[in-house]
Amino acid sequence: MSPAALALVLVSVCMHAGWNVLGKRNTPSLGAFVLAYGAGGVVMLPLLVLGPSLMALPGSFWGWLALSGLCQMLYMGGLAWAYARGEVSVLYPIARALPVVLVPLVSIALLGSRVLDAQDGLGMALVVAGALCLPLSHPEARRFSTYFTPAMGFALLAAAGTVGYSLIDKQALGLMQSAGHSGLTAGAVFMVLQAVMTLTWAVPLLALLPAERRRLPALRQQGLTMLITTGLMMTCTYGLVLMAMAMTDEVSYVVALRQLSIPVGVLMGVLWLKEPASTAKTLGTLVMLAGLVMVAL
Secondary structure (H helix, E strand, O other): OOHHHHHHHHHHHHHHHHHHHHHHHOOOOHHHHHHHHHHHHHHOHHHHHOOOOHHHOOHHHHHHHHHHHHHHHHHHHHHHHHHOOOOHHHHHHHHHHHHHHHHHHHHHHHHOOOOOOHHHHHHHHHHHHHHHHOOOOOHHHOOHHHHOOHHHHHHHHHHHHHHHHHHHHHHHHHHHHHOOOOHHHHHHHHHHHHHHHHHHHHHHHHHHOHHHHHHHHHHHHHHHHHHHHHHHHHHHHHHHHHHHHHOOOOHHHHHHHHOOHHHHHHHHHHHOOOOOOOHHHHHHHHHHHHHHHHHHO
16 A cells, blocks of 8 residues: 555544544434535535546446445444444444455455455454454443344444445446546545435435434534534545545555544543443454554555
């Protein structure tokens, strides 16, 4: 991975953990997340003039974009519904860690990517092992039922959404570059299109879910400034990752490095949201960091 791609991912890491903790603090819901994301995309619509015309993109690109928006919506819904039921310092790392293992496996199976070596495999195993330690904060939690809760199920949904959009977006970015985009313009344009597409998918779902409809009036109390600020963080953080994806050949490494947001998110949850700290959280975070270092190097 080039130094430029690495720098983009690291900046994205801090922004990603920030908007997740901010979302948890401000009563998480699918509506809150997708409306903020969509607002960020609308504000950044002028970026669509970068690079070749949108009309130059092939029809297959728009299919990938639609699938990416669907996966993003599932990811945001999974996060919001998980955060409404549990601690961000536990659920955020789990939702972020599982794609480290799943993306390479799916990439190998479906896209013919290279086979990962033993160090990659060990590093990814450590990431997952560390994530599994996080919920074990007290003796009563040390049983299998701890992992079979609605909050954990929604965290898994968020992880599945991450796997989907990570692999899909790499294909879409490749088509954009084939049409004449650079890595930077492809990432910038796609992040705007993806935000708008995610909102397009989410609006009908928000109308169908009574619980989400009831939460919509509460969003007005947060104000338009907070909504747009959160949305800009959401769009920019993934836009930076998209640019990094366009600059590297192996999407698995980008996804793995993004998981550096895990310890940042845990610290924010404990220090900012005053969630309980525990030996299990500390140990799990350290094990995950060790695995991330192995994968990154």
